[in-house]
Amino acid sequence: xSQRPFSTSAFREAARGLAATGRRxxxxxxxxxxxSNYSQRLNEDYAAVTCSGxxxxxxxxxxxxxxxxxxxxxxxxxxxxxxxLHTQLYRRQAQVGAVLHTHSHASTVLTMxxxxxxxxxxxxxxxxxxxxxxxxxxxxxxxxxxNTQDIASLxxxxxxxxxxxxxxxxxxxxxxxxxxWASDLAACYRxxxxxxxxxxxxxxxxxxxxx
Amino acid sequence: xSQRPFSTSAFREAARGLAATGRRxxxxxxxxxxxSNYSQRLNEDYAAVTCSGxxxxxxxxxxxxxxxxxxxxxxxxxxxxxxxLHTQLYRRQAQVGAVLHTHSHASTVLTMxxxxxxxxxxxxxxxxxxxxxxxxxxxxxxxxxxNTQDIASLxxxxxxxxxxxxxxxxxxxxxxxxxxWASDLAACYRxxxxxxxxxxxxxxxxxxxxx
Amino acid sequence: xSQRPFSTSAFREAARGLAATGRRxxxxxxxxxxxSNYSQRLNEDYAAVTCSGxxxxxxxxxxxxxxxxxxxxxxxxxxxxxxxLHTQLYRRQAQVGAVLHTHSHASTVLTMxxxxxxxxxxxxxxxxxxxxxxxxxxxxxxxxxxNTQDIASLxxxxxxxxxxxxxxxxxxxxxxxxxxWASDLAACYRxxxxxxxxxxxxxxxxxxxxx
Amino acid sequence: xSQRPFSTSAFREAARGLAATGRRxxxxxxxxxxxSNYSQRLNEDYAAVTCSGxxxxxxxxxxxxxxxxxxxxxxxxxxxxxxxLHTQLYRRQAQVGAVLHTHSHASTVLTMxxxxxxxxxxxxxxxxxxxxxxxxxxxxxxxxxxNTQDIASLxxxxxxxxxxxxxxxxxxxxxxxxxxWASDLAACYRxxxxxxxxxxxxxxxxxxxxx
Numbered sequence: 001x002s003q004r005p006f007s008t009s010a011f012r013e014a015a016r017g018l019a020a021t022g023r024r025x026x027x028x029x030x031x032x033x034x035x036s037n038y039s040q041r042l043n044e045d046y047a048a049v050t051c052s053g054x055x056x057x058x059x060x061x062x063x064x065x066x067x068x069x070x071x072x073x074x075x076x077x078x079x080x081x082x083x084x085l086h087t088q089l090y091r092r093q094a095q096v097g098a099v100l101h102t103h104s105h106a107s108t109v110l111t112m113x114x115x116x117x118x119x120x121x122x123x124x125x126x127x128x129x130x131x132x133x134x135x136x137x138x139x140x141x142x143x144x145x146x147n148t149q150d151i152a153s154l155x156x157x158x159x160x161x162x163x164x165x166x167x168x169x170x171x172x173x174x175x176x177x178x179x180x181w182a183s184d185l186a187a188c189y190r191x192x193x194x195x196x197x198x199x200x201x202x203x204x205x206x207x208x209x210x211x
Numbered sequence: 212x213s214q215r216p217f218s219t220s221a222f223r224e225a226a227r228g229l230a231a232t233g234r235r236x237x238x239x240x241x242x243x244x245x246x247s248n249y250s251q252r253l254n255e256d257y258a259a260v261t262c263s264g265x266x267x268x269x270x271x272x273x274x275x276x277x278x279x280x281x282x283x284x285x286x287x288x289x290x291x292x293x294x295x296l297h298t299q300l301y302r303r304q305a306q307v308g309a310v311l312h313t314h315s316h317a318s319t320v321l322t323m324x325x326x327x328x329x330x331x332x333x334x335x336x337x338x339x340x341x342x343x344x345x346x347x348x349x350x351x352x353x354x355x356x357x358n359t360q361d362i363a364s365l366x367x368x369x370x371x372x373x374x375x376x377x378x379x380x381x382x383x384x385x386x387x388x389x390x391x392w393a394s395d396l397a398a399c400y401r402x403x404x405x406x407x408x409x410x411x412x413x414x415x416x417x418x419x420x421x422x
Numbered sequence: 423x424s425q426r427p428f429s430t431s432a433f434r435e436a437a438r439g440l441a442a443t444g445r446r447x448x449x450x451x452x453x454x455x456x457x458s459n460y461s462q463r464l465n466e467d468y469a470a471v472t473c474s475g476x477x478x479x480x481x482x483x484x485x486x487x488x489x490x491x492x493x494x495x496x497x498x499x500x501x502x503x504x505x506x507l508h509t510q511l512y513r514r515q516a517q518v519g520a521v522l523h524t525h526s527h528a529s530t531v532l533t534m535x536x537x538x539x540x541x542x543x544x545x546x547x548x549x550x551x552x553x554x555x556x557x558x559x560x561x562x563x564x565x566x567x568x569n570t571q572d573i574a575s576l577x578x579x580x581x582x583x584x585x586x587x588x589x590x591x592x593x594x595x596x597x598x599x600x601x602x603w604a605s606d607l608a609a610c611y612r613x614x615x616x617x618x619x620x621x622x623x624x625x626x627x628x629x630x631x632x633x
Numbered sequence: 634x635s636q637r638p639f640s641t642s643a644f645r646e647a648a649r650g651l652a653a654t655g656r657r658x659x660x661x662x663x664x665x666x667x668x669s670n671y672s673q674r675l676n677e678d679y680a681a682v683t684c685s686g687x688x689x690x691x692x693x694x695x696x697x698x699x700x701x702x703x704x705x706x707x708x709x710x711x712x713x714x715x716x717x718l719h720t721q722l723y724r725r726q727a728q729v730g731a732v733l734h735t736h737s738h739a740s741t742v743l744t745m746x747x748x749x750x751x752x753x754x755x756x757x758x759x760x761x762x763x764x765x766x767x768x769x770x771x772x773x774x775x776x777x778x779x780n781t782q783d784i785a786s787l788x789x790x791x792x793x794x795x796x797x798x799x800x801x802x803x804x805x806x807x808x809x810x811x812x813x814w815a816s817d818l819a820a821c822y823r824x825x826x827x828x829x830x831x832x833x834x835x836x837x838x839x840x841x842x843x844x
Contacts, residue, residue: 401455
């Protein structure tokens with residue numbers, strides 16, 4: 001089966017967009033210490049993704065490369081170790097256009113302090129920033145996966161959960177961070193800002209409730 | 212009844228001011244994920260208002276449009292879904308020159324954790340940043356409305372409460388955010404900074420008090 | 423008794439320095455909503471001081487004016503309402519070269535939650551950033567004055583407390599903020615950063631201790 | 634025993650890197666009030682280090698000087714009072730290329746509130762940002778030394794603890810801050826971001842646990 005070639009100009013545009021988005025994410029404190037990775041779909045067969053180990057506060061176009069949907073490099077560079085968690089999403093859902101992964105304070109504390117394997121956000125106006133949600137009177141459930149260094153295995157677990165309809169907009173990895181995806185990069189960044197803001201709010205409310 | 216035409220140069224100036232103010236508000240973290248909306252009165256019949264769904268961190272003049280006091284577009288664009296909450300204020304009070312609405316952490320936590328239908332701020336020097344308040348020895352009460360996607364109905368509730376003298380400088384919507392207004396945009400932004408700062412302080416004091 | 427004229431170039435240099443310092447203070451969140459005021463001594467008889475009601479995030483040279491040591495304007499402009507708290511310090515201590523006043527979250531919460539009329543900071547390495555302190559093994563006591571809109575009366579209270587040796591580097595006003603002073607503006611800003619950082623740390627420690 | 638001369642261009646490059654890194658650290662709030670010091674090895678016998686008392690938010694090349702491994706100046710300037718804590722590391726471990734020291738909120742609160750003489754970080758994905766750590770399933774123990782103004786004595790204590798294998802990537806000084814080191818400046822800064830982020834997370838988790 002041959003792969004459809006990607007457009008060089010589409011790659012360049014994606015690289016510029018991902019680098020600018022990454023610098024914003026870093027400025028919010030959600031991608032410290034070269035952690036995190038971001039990607040954008042180029043076509044059915046390829047995606048632009050951050051190279052491994054780049055400083056997200058200094059991210060630039062040259063730090064972005066192309067991989068195929070098996071996570072294999074299609075341009076020079078070493079892709080992020082978690083590339084398979086990105087390609088899993090692109091393969092599973094044709095409408096996914098971008099994926100953002102962060103390592104925030106709130107997602108780490110929430111998943112380390114509470115042993116639950118899911119976390120729900122409910123009743124917030126800001127939920128409307130998520131694709132397809134039109135009222136605050138909604139409940140979003142984020143599964144929490146146990147952390148592992150076996151990324152292929154984690155990708156399989158996520159894929160199974162999605163096949164079973166147990167994941168909608170995002171998931172968490174314990175002590176690690178958040179994955180979210182949307183139809184394009186702007187929508188995905190909007191969704192990420194909403195989710196990180198709501199996770200910090202949720203953490204603060206739980207602190208007040210002494211739950 | 213004919214409407215007095217608005218001045219194009221006044222609109223441009225308002226658009227520049229609203230965009231710059233919006234970027235400051237975003238930088239403070241009070242308008243994440245394309246949430247929030249801002250407006251400035253042009254004359255008796257028209258106001259400049261943010262278009263729907265814009266990224267407030269990247270807000271520019273082109274993201275601002277004109278509506279009449281019924282919330283109908285008078286220039287190209289799709290006005291914010293909450294435009295009627297702005298026009299309600301301009302219609303109710305001739306001295307209102309600008310309206311700012313935010314979705315902050317503190318206002319969300321305060322209205323989600325405590326079920327009360329009002330919140331008071333008292334004894335703070337910073338209250339003097341609000342129009343007409345000249346001493347810290349003041350008590351400001353902010354009504355808390357329940358959130359709804361029926362903006363026309365919410366605008367009616369606010370209008371009734373204002374007619375009854377139950378709202379002075381601002382109000383809150385539960386799990387959603389803050390609305391505040393003043394005679395001009397600079398005064399309104401000053402008031403917003405004071406209120407958001409005081410809400411965060413109030414939240415911290417309640418946390419300490421274990422109320 | 424005639425007053426020694428001030429140098430115009432010294433005033434300009436002071437205005438540039440105060441404006442740049444004010445923008446840094448605002449960026450730290452310690453001077454929201456046009457609150458706070460800053461000054462620098464020009465000579466025995468005059469000081470440069472912020473005009474009343476300026477947005478500290480946009481502070482520029484034109485927002486600074488000159489007053490004499492009775493707080494009377496010596497250049498165009500309306501001085502800050504709290505100018506007498508600055509001139510009191512310049513009159514009391516010949517070695518005071520700059521005064522900075524802020525309205526921070528930590529100083530407001532600490533003085534509103536705890537009714538004590540003083541607050542001590544002890545054992546912190548960062549105390550060494552204060553003029554004359556050379557070891558962490560020090561104890562700094564900040565008096566807390568009750569807030570009032572009668573600034574002349576407050577200035578008298580402070581002056582009496584200083585005459586009695588009850589104030590060294592800084593004092594607090596309840597629900598209002600911090601005053602600190604030093605031999606020059608750079609030292610005063612360093613001292614302010616240390617004090618605001620330590621007040622936030624102290625607040626956090628008290629929260630943990632449940633005192 | 635003669636010392637190998639250092640390269641002037643290497644010094645300039647180190648000075649630029651240290652200044653840029655320092656401004657980033659300051660922007661994160663970890664080096665307030667002229668506190669902290671940073672260094673980079675030039676060769677076996679010399680290191681570039683921050684001069685004493687510089688404002689880290691305004692740090693520039695001119696604020697960096699050269700010392701030998703006994704902490705004696707090799708270029709003009711007064712080295713940081715804690716220079717011996719840097720040179721101790723360069724002498725002890727040939728692979729140490731850079732040392733960063735900070736005074737953060739989290740490290741101060743953690744070491745002042747809890748009297749323990751060590752602090753462990755365990756199970757965090759972000760631990761992988763530290764040199765030689767390849768899985769979240771790791772435990773990093775940071776010794777906590779008592780603060781002192783006798784830097785030579787503290788350097789001896791650290792040296793003994795390192796000789797005994799009781800320190801790997803970093804240590805804390807009570808009420809003072811963090812020291813960390815790595816093979817080069819970029820790796821050291823990455824490690825610092827990871828550690829400061831994890832210390833803030835650890836503090837928040839302990840607060841929730843009420844330990």
